[in-house]
Amino acid sequence: ITIGSGGSCGKECPTAYIGTGLGAIAARFLQFLRLDKFLGVKLGRRDFRLLAMCGASAGLAAIFRAPVGGALFVCEVLYEHGMEAKSILPALFSATISYLVFSYFYGFEALFHMETVWQFGLYNLIFAVTAGIASSLVGWFYVRFFYKIFHIARASKLPDWIKPGIGGLLHGCLVAMIGMQLWGLGYGAMQEAIEGYYGIWFLLLLCFGKIIGTAFTVASGGAGGVLAPSLYIGCMMGGFLGLAFESFFPVGNPMGLYAVIGMAALFSAVGKVPFSLPILLMEATRNFSVILPVFVGSAVGYALSGPFKIYESQEPYPAGKVSGGFNALGETEADLLAPFPVSAAMAKELDVIEEDTSVSGILAKFKESDHIFFPVRGKQGHYKGSIALDQMKSLFLEEDIDKFVIAGDVADIGHPSVTSDLSLGEVLPFFDQDGIRYLPVVDEENMLVGLLDRQEVLRLLKRQILNRTAGMDYVGKSSWKKDLDDL
Structure with missing residues (x-):
């Protein structure tokens, strides 16, 4: 409804969601038919994640006609710094098949058409640096404005179903004031900008108009992606800068070159994908x-x-790459813990709360024990979430709560858990999150098998640091260094 009615959003996010869901369904299907055991493979959480990423990359490859860029984008966009390197080949395989099947029905032509540029000079690189600087400023305004509208919409007491409607109405008013170039996905307007149909000030108006329209559409609760609008913003920004650049340095480059540089610079700034997005755009334009x-x-x-x-x-x-932490030998904290499995530090004798325990039973459990955290275990032994002492404070004010609330109702299902096949180096980043001290450990079937204490992991880390550095000063991430010094 949001996309079909002309909302300022992209179809890549819904398509990626669909692909992710199909990947997860495929994994469940293999388990349901026991084909995983027949094939002699063991599907764990990593495999579910991998299949989901393959589905997402397949969707993006079809939308942008970019199998390599789509696969790399999905592996890179998960992180601000770095990439899911182990998933690249499976994602690329999935994306290639998706691209071939989609193109068989809809054609193999490029998503955007631009004049081929064969020669480069110093001026092109100067423009690229200028576009990068400008994109950081425009991107800052884009993100700030987007989340300003998001927080206003979230704080509003209006019903959730009416907020996207108001956002859509505001976007419609914007389209009426500026022009139909802001309506819908914007691929047509981007193509016209690449071909040089717009004047310099109209390009600037479209750039900031799209920022406002995207915030009204998506940040208010509309269903759609921000990749296509971000490329639109970058395209118009690049076109504006290109016309300004040509007025000072008339080198005669086609407008498409400036537009594509703007797309790559803007979304690399706001989406943190500096490696994959240029490749995706090269494939989308067929202009390598x-x-x-x-x-x-x-x-x-x-x-x-x-x-x-x-x-x-x-x-x-x-996972396994901790920001900035290293010892005198240049190893990260995660590298030092990589040889150790989770079982090396986890407590196997579990003190748990059963899923059907009443609130009074939970309170009694906390009174009887020194623990401030308990995993919640289901009737079949599965992990059902966790309960911390801080959560119980709000329950004291409720009357007769024992009659209708059990542990399964108040358990924090969002508290992270880790699988027993991981290394301590891979789970260390979880403890970098605020408020995370304990991590329940589960097996491939989500059965509760242990509990990992942050303090035990840090004790092991400190021993490794002392063994490796042999008395040399430890230089690391400040939060870890303080915690290690306190042990």
Whole structure:
């Protein structure tokens, strides 16, 4: 409804969601038919995650006609710094098949058409650096405005179903004031900008108009992606800068070159994908000769972007890569813990709360024990969430709560758990999150098998540091260093 009615959003996010869901369904289907055991494979959480990523990359490859870029994008967009390197080949295989099947029915032509650029000079690289600097500023405003509208919509006491309608109405008013170029996905307007149909000030108006329209549409609760609108914003920004650049340095480059550099620089700044997005755009335009200035613009935009990002759920680093921490030998804390399995530090004798325990039983459990955290175990032994002492404070005010509330109702199902096949280096980043001291450990079938205490992991880490550094000063991430010094 949001996309079909002309909302300022992209179809890549719903398509990726569908692909992710199909990947997860495929994993469940293999388990249901026991084909995993027949094939002699063991599907764990990593495999479910991998199949979901393969589905997402397949969806993006079809939308943008970019199998390599789509696969790399899905592996890179999960993190602010780094990439899910082990998933690249499976994602690429899935994306290639999706691209071939989709193109068989809809054609193999490029998503955007632009004049081929064969020669480059110093001016092109100067423009790429300029576009990167500008994208960091425009991207900062884009993200700030987007989340300003998001927080206003979230704080509003209006019913959730009416908020997207109001956002859509505001976007419609914007389209009426500026023009139909802001309506819908915007691929047509982007193509016209690439071909040089718009004037310099109209390009600037479309750039900021799309920022406002996207915030009204998506941040208010509309269902859609932000990749396509972000490329639109970057395209118009690049076109504006290109016309301004040509007025000072008339080198005669086609407008498409400036537009594509702007796309790459802007979304690399807000989406943190400086490696995959230039490749995706090269495939989407079928113009691989512009890869050098596009990569330069993308790298500069990413480097100057700072901490702001359009995807709030992005993790800082892949599992096992801890930001900034290293010892005197140049190893990260995660590297030092990588040889140790989770079982080396987890407590196997579990003190748990059963799923059907009443609130009074939970309170009695906390009174009888020194623990401030308990995993919740289901009737079949599965992990059902966790209960911390802080959660119980709000229950004291409720009357007769024992009659209708059990542990399964109040358990925090969002508290992370880890599988027993991981290394301590891979789970260390979980403890970097605020408030995480305990991690329940589960097996491949989500059966509760142990509990990992942050303090035990840090004790093991401290022993490793002392063994490796042999008295040399430890230089690491400040939060870890303080915790290790306190042990």
